[in-house]
Amino acid sequence: MDRRPAAPRERLAASLRDLRDRSGCTLRELERLTFTSDSALSRYFTAKAVPPWRVMEALCHVAGADPEVYRVVWARARATSRDGRKGQDTAPEHSEPLHVARRLHATLTDVITRIADRAERAALEVSCGHATTLQALRDIQSASRDAQRYLRAAEAALRPQQGGE
Numbered sequence: 001m002d003r004r005p006a007a008p009r010e011r012l013a014a015s016l017r018d019l020r021d022r023s024g025c026t027l028r029e030l031e032r033l034t035f036t037s038d039s040a041l042s043r044y045f046t047a048k049a050v051p052p053w054r055v056m057e058a059l060c061h062v063a064g065a066d067p068e069v070y071r072v073v074w075a076r077a078r079a080t081s082r083d084g085r086k087g088q089d090t091a092p093e094h095s096e097p098l099h100v101a102r103r104l105h106a107t108l109t110d111v112i113t114r115i116a117d118r119a120e121r122a123a124l125e126v127s128c129g130h131a132t133t134l135q136a137l138r139d140i141q142s143a144s145r146d147a148q149r150y151l152r153a154a155e156a157a158l159r160p161q162q163g164g165e
Contacts, residue, residue, distance in 0.1 A: 012077035013047035022063040034058035035157035057156030118143035
């Protein structure tokens with residue numbers, strides 16, 4: 001059995017897959033929430049490419065994780081990529097303003113719809129006597145926290161590329 005430590009890119013890919021699993025989102029949902037194509041995400045999850053930091057931040061926010069926890073493993077994988085030791089470097093991202101604006105609109109619409117649906121469901125449960133007002137309020141607050149996570153992910157995904165990447 002090979003006991004060599006995993007290469008930096010494989011460690012990063014494993015961390016990314018863990019974030020994906022923790023988020024509970026499908027690849028299509030992550031595509032929309034991180035403003036990153038599903039094919040690029042697939043390359044990141046399989047260690048074929050290293051994502052830009054903004055994508056790392058967005059995935060962390062969607063999963064409810066602290067991005068700084070992943071900065072070292074990302075930086076090591078990034079350094080390996082720049083040395084050209086394995087596969088391709090970071091995949092280019094589509095950044096046309098109209099494309100980004102449309103995806104942002106879709107994400108915000110989805111977030112607002114989720115909150116509205118949960119609020120409506122909570123109100124219905126209260127009116128039917130299946131829940132107390134306090135329980136309904138907690139469910140709406142939970143939906144709001146979820147929405148904040150998605151919006152932080154969108155903010156991270158739309159943040160301009162930073163010089164240190």
